[in-house]
Amino acid sequence: MRTAETNRELVEIIKYRADIYLGGGSRDSRVLEAMREVDRAAFVPAGSQWAAYFDEPVDIGFGQTCSQPSMVAFMLDKLSLRPGLSMLEIGSGSGYAAAIAALLCRPGGRVLAVEIRPELSSRSRASCATAGPRFGPPLTDSIEFLAADGSAGVVERAPFDRILVSAGARRPSFREEILVAQLAPDGVLVYPEERGSLYRVERRHGGLVRDRWHGVAFVPLRGRNA
Numbered sequence: 001m002r003t004a005e006t007n008r009e010l011v012e013i014i015k016y017r018a019d020i021y022l023g024g025g026s027r028d029s030r031v032l033e034a035m036r037e038v039d040r041a042a043f044v045p046a047g048s049q050w051a052a053y054f055d056e057p058v059d060i061g062f063g064q065t066c067s068q069p070s071m072v073a074f075m076l077d078k079l080s081l082r083p084g085l086s087m088l089e090i091g092s093g094s095g096y097a098a099a100i101a102a103l104l105c106r107p108g109g110r111v112l113a114v115e116i117r118p119e120l121s122s123r124s125r126a127s128c129a130t131a132g133p134r135f136g137p138p139l140t141d142s143i144e145f146l147a148a149d150g151s152a153g154v155v156e157r158a159p160f161d162r163i164l165v166s167a168g169a170r171r172p173s174f175r176e177e178i179l180v181a182q183l184a185p186d187g188v189l190v191y192p193e194e195r196g197s198l199y200r201v202e203r204r205h206g207g208l209v210r211d212r213w214h215g216v217a218f219v220p221l222r223g224r225n226a
Helices: 007-017 029-038 046-051 069-079 096-104 116-128 175-179
Strands: 058-063 064-066 086-090 109-116 143-146 160-165 184-194 195-204 207-217
Touching: 007 029, 007 069, 029 069, 029 096, 046 058, 058 116, 069 096, 069 160, 069 184, 069 195, 086 096, 096 109, 096 143, 109 116, 116 143, 143 184, 175 184, 175 195
Parallel strands: 086 109, 086 160, 109 143, 160 184
Antiparallel strands: 058 064, 184 195, 195 207
16 A cells, blocks of 8 residues: 655545545545645644554544544545535544535535544544644634534534534444434435445435445444434
């Protein structure tokens, strides 16, 4: 596997790998550009900085990881984010995916990043305060951080244009329909299983359109809808 020593080199590896990753296909150029603007090193603990630009998960403590960048790019690509949209991220962990999503939803959009571990929620807020583009408003202007069990969504803040679950659902206890009910019309839900498949569910014309990709592994989702 190719290795990178800078964030920009990491994004070039992601772009290169896209042709074979989970069945192949290119990545939206906006996703790649946002990833160039968000330095992954800001979201990796000090003791793991040597792995910040590796295209693989990095342990961030509390049994969680900063997800593999190629997987983050894949999921954000499938969400079809654009300016003005609202997004809920469940299991936001390090805040890396939320930071990239915030750029993709600008101007006018917002990300609600929910993390069950208060320590990680606080750390991700601090990371987002220092990461991101050199010019323009800080990422924290477009992200709200919430330390809570988000496995069943955030009903009082629904509907959301997009929902991303960044931890692995466990079958059969996980109930997809709880999150689908919190989508706006034409909304999209993307979520993985702990070991198995990654799903994309879109509300369209009163029905649901589904896509599925095989062969993913995630740290387990925690909470009452895990």
